[in-house]
Amino acid sequence: MKSLGMALVGPGFIAAHHIDAVRRLGNVEVVGLAGSSLASAQKRARELGVGHAYTDYHELLADPAVQVVHNTTPNHLHREISLAALRAGKHVISDKPLASNLQESRELHEAARDAGVAHVVTFNYRSHALVQQARAMIAKGKLGAPVFVHGCYLQDWLTDDKTYSWRLDPKRGGASSALGDIGSHWCDLAEHVTGARITAVLADLYTAVPVRHVAAAPTRAFAKAKAAPRRDVKITSEDTASVLLRFDNGARGCVTVGQVLPGHKNDLRLEVNGRLASLAWRQENPNELWIGHHDRANAVLSRDPALLDSAARGYAHLPAGHPEAWSDAFRNLIADAYAWIRKGGTPQTKPAALPTFADGYRNALVIDAMLKSHAAGGAWQNVEDDREPPRKRGVRK
Incomplete structure (x- = not known):
């Protein structure tokens, strides 16, 4: 090759x-x-x-x-x-x-x-084997009609008011901080797994650390602040957010995002509750998928290629009991990208799990709606692309 x-x-x-x-x-x-x-x-x-x-x-x-x-x-x-x-x-x-x-x-x-x-x-995060398993289960009706989609993405690396990053500067990071940085991941994951789109949001944004004491050199992501001469910088972007959600399949949901929450290192969680069953996945424990039932015992599916749906099996590379995690999922995404490149990058040859610039734009629409909702005092805001006709309810991405 x-x-x-x-x-x-x-x-x-x-x-x-x-x-x-x-x-x-x-x-x-x-x-x-x-x-x-x-x-x-x-x-x-x-x-x-x-x-x-x-x-x-x-x-x-x-x-x-x-x-x-x-x-x-x-x-x-x-x-x-x-x-x-x-x-x-x-x-x-x-x-x-x-x-x-x-x-x-x-x-x-x-x-x-x-x-x-x-x-x-x-x-x-799409490229974890058990994320693809969850998506396949929902697509095949194993959960019944989804009614509630909820979760969080919580970190603590910005807890110290002496920690500063370009992500907090609207001129470099954009108008949104926590939502744009990590909330974007959660929203993409929720839409990808459920096959439904977020159609409306009600957002409450908050800056828990409004002033940071900044050293001359910025802190690298997830690094600890060091002792140094400092100046005060006013922070205008959010470091925490709570958002109510409506989906085009009729489901409701909510997500909580924050980067100043002690003890939470990279805590992304997604749960989908359907009429027949529920499932939940946590990024810090990526080799297990919780499956909840009403009329029988709940179950935990451990990542085992032999037990996965065919759509998910290709994202698991080691035998059961051999953990795969963040770097393996990232490698999966890059592998999908280069497989697509070798096939010419045409829409017809794109791997189903691979996120494109279209998904990036779609995600920007969602985050922008959250910012507008908060600016309007916490009013419901539709997620709209004025160039496209309204989407029918229940249609998968």
Whole structure:
């Protein structure tokens, strides 16, 4: 099989995981990377064992050895770099959110649709084997009609008021912080698993830490704050949120999101209650799927390839009892992306679980509606794309 060449723009926290996932495929060459400067790119290239550092992303896009671009820059750079990569005819894998705001997300969605290349956004929680199992069970009616969809995504890495990240700066991270950063993952997961779309939201956003004492150098994601001279910065974006949900299949739901909640490291949970049964999955315990019943004992399905639906089996690579977790799911997403690229990136050849720029735009519509709901004092806000006709109830994605 001919090797594909990939290069990465934005060698921060998540970049190492992109490169690790690509290397695990065995048939993709990591050609090089670009950063905010040549010096920073060279330093990170040495750390990650990457052979070449580009002067900037323009030089990277001009390299004929690069067929695939991974955009792992801060949110405010997503549009500029992904758009340039699409126009250069490169396949693009972008971190979420797709862009800083709804308008930029729409522009990228439309550009990707017209570019004739593969376009992927990294909603990687879809790619856990038991997430695909849950989706298959719901699609086959094992739960009956879903009536309630609920859960949370809770973290504590921003609890300390001396911790600061570009994610808290609206000019770099976008108008939303916690919802845009991690709530976006939960909303995508809920829609993907249930096959239903969120049609209306009622949101209450809150900033528990309104002032942060910021050092000259920002804190890397999930790192501990260090002692240093500091200045006070007022925070205007939310660090916690509670949202009521309505779905197009008639189901109701709610989600709680926060990044200042002590003891919660990366606590994503999704539960779907149907008329016949329930199921629940937790990201920190990804090898188990809880199945709830009314008239008999509840059950826990442990990840075992022999017991999984055919749609989920390909996402489990080790025998039962050998745990698979976050990095394995991320590798699954990247494997799906490169399988699609090798098939030409056409809509007809896309793996069903793979999230595209269309999904990134769809997600931006949901988060934007939440921001509008809160701004209106907690009023119900429809999730609408004014370019599309209303969706019929109960139709799967």
